[in-house]
Amino acid sequence: MLRIAVPNKGSLAEPASQMLTEAGYRQRSDSRELVVHDPENDTEFFFLRPRDIAVYVGAGQLDVGITGEDLLLDSGAKADPILPLGFGGSTFRWAAMPGAVASVDDLAGKRIATAYEGVVTSYLTGRGIAAEVIRLDGAVETSVKLGVADAIADVVSTGTTLRNAGLEVFGEPLLTSEAVLIRRQDVETSGAAVDQLVRRLHGVIIARQYVLMDYDIPEGLVPQAVAITPGIESPTVSPLHERGWCAVRSMVRRRETNAIMDQLWDLGARGILVTAINACRL
Numbered sequence: 001m002l003r004i005a006v007p008n009k010g011s012l013a014e015p016a017s018q019m020l021t022e023a024g025y026r027q028r029s030d031s032r033e034l035v036v037h038d039p040e041n042d043t044e045f046f047f048l049r050p051r052d053i054a055v056y057v058g059a060g061q062l063d064v065g066i067t068g069e070d071l072l073l074d075s076g077a078k079a080d081p082i083l084p085l086g087f088g089g090s091t092f093r094w095a096a097m098p099g100a101v102a103s104v105d106d107l108a109g110k111r112i113a114t115a116y117e118g119v120v121t122s123y124l125t126g127r128g129i130a131a132e133v134i135r136l137d138g139a140v141e142t143s144v145k146l147g148v149a150d151a152i153a154d155v156v157s158t159g160t161t162l163r164n165a166g167l168e169v170f171g172e173p174l175l176t177s178e179a180v181l182i183r184r185q186d187v188e189t190s191g192a193a194v195d196q197l198v199r200r201l202h203g204v205i206i207a208r209q210y211v212l213m214d215y216d217i218p219e220g221l222v223p224q225a226v227a228i229t230p231g232i233e234s235p236t237v238s239p240l241h242e243r244g245w246c247a248v249r250s251m252v253r254r255r256e257t258n259a260i261m262d263q264l265w266d267l268g269a270r271g272i273l274v275t276a277i278n279a280c281r282l
């Protein structure tokens with residue numbers, strides 16, 4: 001049986017379960033359920049703190065898990081990302097009171113509060129900066145106002161929390177992160193069940209990122225049209241009943257939909273239709 005770790009709380013929990021549901025797996029109906037058995041897929045889901053997931057997977061108790069790249073790095077667990085999942089995006093940044101710290105090099109001798117001690121310590125060591133790292137559990141933005149720290153290193157998404165705490169970012173981000181599927185390091189092959197999970201999740205990601213575009217185009221313009229919509233592999237081109245015209249079907253990135261329709265229209269395409277992809281396996 002395949003054993004999968006899924007975040008039980010926090011920003012990754014809902015989108016992770018949503019993605020697994022779209023991939024055809026059974027998920028919990030009550031947020032207090034800690035284990036869900038999915039007999040149809042011979043799979044068991046363990047709902048764990050996102051921070052602990054890399055530990056379980058790294059130690060080999062669970063086959064794979066969904067967590068943040070930043071949490072994986074911070075844990076130091078022997079697990080590797082195998083598939084980026086396209087949600088839970090964030091940057092990890094330095095912040096302090098405006099004007100208090102000009103650059104990362106000015107952190108020498110200062111106190112830095114963070115919930116990501118592993119990430120911050122290895123970054124500072126790598127840069128040869130000696131500073132005191134104060135490990136807090138969360139709400140680290142408040143530590144500066146209360147005089148516990150001179151600067152913080154934390155996840156920034158919209159920046160609202162920083163602004164509300166009167167803090168300003170400085171320096172380059174320490175890292176960028178998104179949700180990833182992870183598995184234990186040093187495994188030769190993952191097995192058929194993990195391969196199937198990866199294919200299903202990949203299908204969901206592609207279905208979210210792409211749409212299907214159909215259009216009609218004069219035969220002579222097909223090469224130019226296909227250059228605009230090359231698709232993932234190759235577009236389907238079929239003759240129309242009206243002589244001299246072709247129908248083209250291709251996958252197009254969702255966010256480029258309107259720009260591509262404009263280009264096709266200018267080229268001479270007509271009857272341009274866009275349809276959502278509900279599921280796919282490529």
Ligand SMILES: Nc1ncnc2c1ncn2[C@@H]1O[C@H](COP(=O)(O)OP(=O)(O)OP(=O)(O)O)[C@@H](O)[C@H]1O
Pocket residue numbers: 009010011012050051067068069070071088089090138155156157158177178
């Ligand atoms: N706006 C956000 N705030 C916090 N984490 C975010 C945000 N956007 C994405 N993430 C990602 O979500 C993960 C952190 O999840 P979460 O906040 O649930 O963990 P936590 O802070 O350890 O737990 P909790 O906040 O429930 O105590 C990280 O990978 C982080 O990069």
Ligand SMILES: O=P(O)(O)OC[C@H]1O[C@H](OP(=O)(O)OP(=O)(O)O)[C@H](O)[C@@H]1O
Pocket residue numbers: 010137138139140141154155156157158159160161162
């Ligand atoms: O840039 P923003 O959109 O404001 O998001 C970033 C904030 O969200 C997270 O906190 P979370 O809600 O996870 O609480 P925590 O600090 O207790 O972990 C993170 O630690 C920041 O404080």
Ligand SMILES: [Mg+2]
Pocket residue numbers: 010138
């Ligand atoms: Mg948090």
